[in-house]
Every structure is written in C-alpha cells, then in structure tokens.
Amino acid sequence: MRVGIIGVGCSKFGVREKTIQELAFEAVKESLDDAGITREDIDISVVGTSNTRGYELMPAVPINEYCGFAGKGPIRVEAACATGSAAFFTAYSSIVSGMADIAIAIGVEKMTEVNTPTSLAVGGRSGSYLWEFHQYGTTFPGYYAMHASAHMAKYGTTPEQLAMVAVKNHRNAAKNPKAHFPKEITLEKAVSSRYVAYPLKLFDCCPISDGAGAAILASEEKIKELGKEAIWIEGIGYSSDTANVAKRSGYTGLKATVDASKMAYKMAGIENPLKSFDVACLHDCFTIAEIMAYEDLGFCKKGEGGKFVEEGRSDFGGDIPVNTFGGLKAKGHPLGATGLAMIYEAVKQLREEAGDLQVELKNYKALTHNIGGTGHFGWVFILGV
Amino acid sequence: MFIEGRELTFKHNIPVTSVEKYWKGLEEGKIYGTTCKNCGAKFSPPQADCSVCYSSDMEWVEIGGEGEVECLTEQHSFPAGFEFLKEPYTIAVARFGDFRVIGWAREKISVGDKVVAETDKDETGVWKVYFKKA
Numbered sequence: 001m002r003v004g005i006i007g008v009g010c011s012k013f014g015v016r017e018k019t020i021q022e023l024a025f026e027a028v029k030e031s032l033d034d035a036g037i038t039r040e041d042i043d044i045s046v047v048g049t050s051n052t053r054g055y056e057l058m059p060a061v062p063i064n065e066y067c068g069f070a071g072k073g074p075i076r077v078e079a080a081c082a083t084g085s086a087a088f089f090t091a092y093s094s095i096v097s098g099m100a101d102i103a104i105a106i107g108v109e110k111m112t113e114v115n116t117p118t119s120l121a122v123g124g125r126s127g128s129y130l131w132e133f134h135q136y137g138t139t140f141p142g143y144y145a146m147h148a149s150a151h152m153a154k155y156g157t158t159p160e161q162l163a164m165v166a167v168k169n170h171r172n173a174a175k176n177p178k179a180h181f182p183k184e185i186t187l188e189k190a191v192s193s194r195y196v197a198y199p200l201k202l203f204d205c206c207p208i209s210d211g212a213g214a215a216i217l218a219s220e221e222k223i224k225e226l227g228k229e230a231i232w233i234e235g236i237g238y239s240s241d242t243a244n245v246a247k248r249s250g251y252t253g254l255k256a257t258v259d260a261s262k263m264a265y266k267m268a269g270i271e272n273p274l275k276s277f278d279v280a281c282l283h284d285c286f287t288i289a290e291i292m293a294y295e296d297l298g299f300c301k302k303g304e305g306g307k308f309v310e311e312g313r314s315d316f317g318g319d320i321p322v323n324t325f326g327g328l329k330a331k332g333h334p335l336g337a338t339g340l341a342m343i344y345e346a347v348k349q350l351r352e353e354a355g356d357l358q359v360e361l362k363n364y365k366a367l368t369h370n371i372g373g374t375g376h377f378g379w380v381f382i383l384g385v
Numbered sequence: 386m387f388i389e390g391r392e393l394t395f396k397h398n399i400p401v402t403s404v405e406k407y408w409k410g411l412e413e414g415k416i417y418g419t420t421c422k423n424c425g426a427k428f429s430p431p432q433a434d435c436s437v438c439y440s441s442d443m444e445w446v447e448i449g450g451e452g453e454v455e456c457l458t459e460q461h462s463f464p465a466g467f468e469f470l471k472e473p474y475t476i477a478v479a480r481f482g483d484f485r486v487i488g489w490a491r492e493k494i495s496v497g498d499k500v501v502a503e504t505d506k507d508e509t510g511v512w513k514v515y516f517k518k519a
Contacts, residue, residue, distance in 0.1 A: 017386075113390075117463060117465040120462055120465070121465035121467075123464075124464045130399055130401070132487060135511055135512075136476050136489060137460065137463070137464055137470070137474065139460060139462065139464050142458045142460050143458075146457060146458050146476070147456065149457050149458060153495070196462050197462065198458055198459035198460075200458075245478060245487060246430065246485040247430075247485070250455075251455055251456040251478070
C-alpha cells in the first residue's frame with residue numbers, strides 16, 4: 001500500500017514563550033490548513049516528544065486535548081533527537097496496518113524551560129547514565145566531539161571544514177523566517193568562537209530551541225477519494241546502535257546511518273545516492289555530524305566529508321544541496337520536532353514551494369536523515385513526487 | 386509572562402548488586418569487564434547477562450596493560466552535577482585489547498596516544514577510571 005503526505009506544518013523555532021500544547025497547535029494548524037482537511041478527518045494522532053526537560057511529564061494527552069484530537073490516540077513516541085521520525089513512521093504504520101486512513105504525526109519539544117547546565121546534564125544522560133554521565137559528566141556536544149576527534153585524527157578533517165558546514169547552514173537559515181538563527185555568520189567568527197567541547201566550538205553546535213512540526217499522512221485510496229495531491233513515502237530505513245560509547249565499533253562515523261540508509265535505498269531502488277536526490281535534510285546537530293553523514297549515506301567516500309563541504313558540493317548549485325532551510329545548526333533542533341521539520345522541508349522543496357530556498361528539481365526525490373543521540377537511533381526517509 | 390513551577394528533585398537509588406565487583410574493584414585500583422563463559426562475548430562496562438547468547442554465566446576479567454586512545458573531548462561547558470570542577474575536563478575512550486574503557490585524562494592526551502589506566506575518586510566521592518600517558 002502506498003502512503004502519501006497531504007499536509008505539513010512547522011512552527012517558528014527558537015526561544016518561544018509558548019507551552020508545549022501551544023507550540024504543537026501552531027504546527028498542527030498549519031498542517032491541517034495545508035491538507036485542506038479539519039481535525040475531525042484525523043483517525044489517529046501520534047505525539048513525538050522526548051520531553052526530558054519540560055514540566056509536563058506526560059504531554060501527549062494535554063497536546064491531544066489542545067489540538068482537539070481527544071479520543072483519537074494519542075500514541076506517544078520517543079527516540080531522543082530522532083523522535084519526529086519515529087512518530088512519522090508510527091503514523092505511516094497505522095495506515096499500512098489498515099487501522100487508520102488519515103494519521104497525523106506531531107513532533108514537539110520545549111527545551112528552554114530549564115537552564116543550560118540542566119539541559120547539558122539531561123543531554124549527557126542520553127547515553128548510558130550509570131557508566132557514563134554519573135562517572136564522567138558526558139554531554140551531548142561531548143559525544144559528538146569525541147567522534148570529531150577521531151575523524152580529525154584519522155582523516156585530517158580541519159576546524160575550518162567543520163565551520164564551513166555552519167557557514168553554509170546559517171546562510172540558508174538567513175532566508176528562512178522560521179529559523180532560530182536567521183542570520184549569516186563568517187568563517188572567521190565560527191573558527192574563533194570559544195570551545196564548548198573540544199574540538200567543537202560554539203558555532204559547531206546547534207542551539208537549544210523550542211519548536212514543533214507536523215505531517216498528515218493518508219492511504220493512496222483515501223488520497224484519491226479526497227482528490228488530493230500527495231508527496232509519496234518511497235523509502236524507509238531504521239537502525240540503532242549501543243547506548244554505551246565504549247561498546248561502539250568505532251568513532252569516525254555512525255553505523256546507524258549506514259544501516260538505515262541501506263534499508264531505505266533498497267526499498268526505494270536507489271543505486272547511486274549522490275545522483276538520486278534533489279535535496280537532502282541531514283542531521284547536523286553538530287558540524288561533524290553533517291560531515292560524517294555525507295560519508296555514511298554514500299554521498300562521498302569515508303574520510304572525504306570535509307572536502308565535500310569545502311568544494312561546495314552540498315551547497316546550492318552543488319551535487320546535492322543539504323539543509324536548505326538551515327539545518328539543525330541554524331534553524332534549530334527542538335528534539336521531537338526535528339524529524340518532522342525535515343519532512344516539512346522535503347515536502348516544500350518537492351512541491352516547489354520553498355521560495356528563495358527552492359532547489360532545482362531533476363529527480364523529484366528528497367532524503368531525510370534523522371539521528372537520535374550519537375547514532376543511538378537512525379532514521380532515513382526517501383520522499384518522491 | 387512566566388510562572389515558576391514547583392520544585393521536584395530526583396535522587397535515584399541505583400541497584401548495582403550484580404556488578405558490585407566492578408565498583409568494589411575501582412576502590413582497589415582494578416578495572417573489570419565481563420566475558421561470557423558460553424560464547425566468549427566481552428563486555429566493558431561489565432554486565433551480568435550476555436546480550437549475544439543470553440547466558441548469565443559470566444566471568445570477571447581484569448582490564449589492564451597499555452591502551453590506545455581512540456577518541457576524546459575536553460569539556461568546557463559543565464553540566465549540572467559537575468559544578469565542583471573548576472577547569473575543563475577531558476573524557477576519553479581507550480582500547481585495551483578486546484575491551485574499550487571510558488575515563489578521565491590526568492594529563493593532556495591525543496588520539497593515538499598509549500595510556501595506562503588507574504582509578505581514583507573525584508571530589509564528590511565517585512570512583513572512576515583515569516588515564517595517563519604510558
């Protein structure tokens with residue numbers, strides 16, 4: 001059975017004076033308007049939120065109530081920073097199972113209700129608490145910094161190449177009014193910023209953002225019945241890896257990305273990933289993450305990710321424009337929202353509704369790549385027209 | 386406008402009975418992993434059950450000798466719970482034969498350096514592994 005996306009929504013990302021319900025409502029309202037349906041048409045809702053920082057500990061029902069979906073689900077989903085993708089998959093599955101004709105995936109995160117040291121501690125507990133955070137004070141930037149140290153030592157990836165990811169993504173975010181940081185930065189500013197977790201500096205790191213995303217999915221039969229246009233889900237891949245960083249097989253890439261992409265490429269019949277997509281939304285929570293993703297997704301050989309960004313191959317006009325709306329780095333990374341913000345971007349691009357950020361369409365296919373933790377979860381979706 | 390929420394503090398009691406030897410070992414300067422007696426799978430940090438063959442017949446193995454640093458970070462931003470640290474601290478993963486071990490570095494180290502591991506407790510009384518150059 002084919003499943004299509006008929007509506008997408010995304011809130012403004014940033015430090016928002018809104019509750020988790022109100023944020024979700026923004027994205028849900030836009031997605032319903034976009035699909036041209038009402039809340040009564042939804043059969044089931046999936047609420048994705050990691051919500052390890054917010055005061056509303058079990059927010060799925062409050063969100064469902066506020067959006068007028070009481071009685072229709074909700075299923076709460078959590079997969080750290082890949083929560084939005086897990087919610088998207090759950091909504092897809094509810095349709096494929098035959099239980100629902102129209103499902104909504106909501107992804108939302110309130111991250112700014114606590115201070116930065118608390119946020120760092122919560123993120124640092126996302127590995128394996130007792131063996132890592134409890135003893136060593138690991139943090140989320142720290143985990144990616146460990147990967148950066150290995151990648152730089154083995155392949156000679158430079159601080160400037162890391163910064164080029166930030167410069168590119170900020171340049172794109174400058175044209176996206178929904179971005180947390182809609183402003184350009186210079187390479188000099190990025191490389192001279194202070195260390196957060198060596199070798200990663202402030203401008204290698206995504207901000208701490210609030211935000212929400214939503215996508216409405218429907219069966220092909222329902223889409224025909226409603227007479228709607230849809231963007232189709234052509235490939236799905238998922239994987240995961242160990243919680244403990246000491247139990248990984250290496251630190252220069254994420255196995256969860258490699259495995260999830262292979263699964264998605266097989267399902268969608270993709271043989272040459274670099275030549276198959278018009279746009280890709282990659283998980284760039286830290287600049288090293290985007291560089292590793294180029295390699296792990298097969299856009300370039302292992303170790304050549306730094307050169308890939310340096311040569312402009314992931315920029316507009318390059319082989320494959322990456323993170324055209326600003327990425328996690330500059331658009332923001334509200335954990336539960338991110339996967340669905342990627343779907344939003346891919347759908348807007350494939351419908352040629354991306355305005356100043358529109359890419360040229362040749363293949364009419366887009367890829368989204370969403371990682372939870374440091375490869376603790378991995379999701380890849382391939383969308384087509 | 387904001388309203389301040391009511392305070393809630395979690396202080397968890399974490400059961401470590403099945404891996405007590407590891408925690409007692411740190412106090413004696415020893416670092417232990419476990420090996421599955423049935424299939425030979427090796428675990429560091431240690432675990433009481435084998436994730437590969439599902440046996441619970443495990444053997445404690447002391448990890449030592451010379452290790453090689455595989456990755457590291459120097460933390461400049463302090464998470465809640467680590468305010469007692471006054472200077473940036475280095476977290477590294479080093480490989481000792483079949484086992485990888487996470488620890489703090491006593492001195493400046495780089496990826497590829499050869500290190501030895503020792504144990505000590507921090508200012509909050511938590512025992513852990515420390516690396517120094519071999």
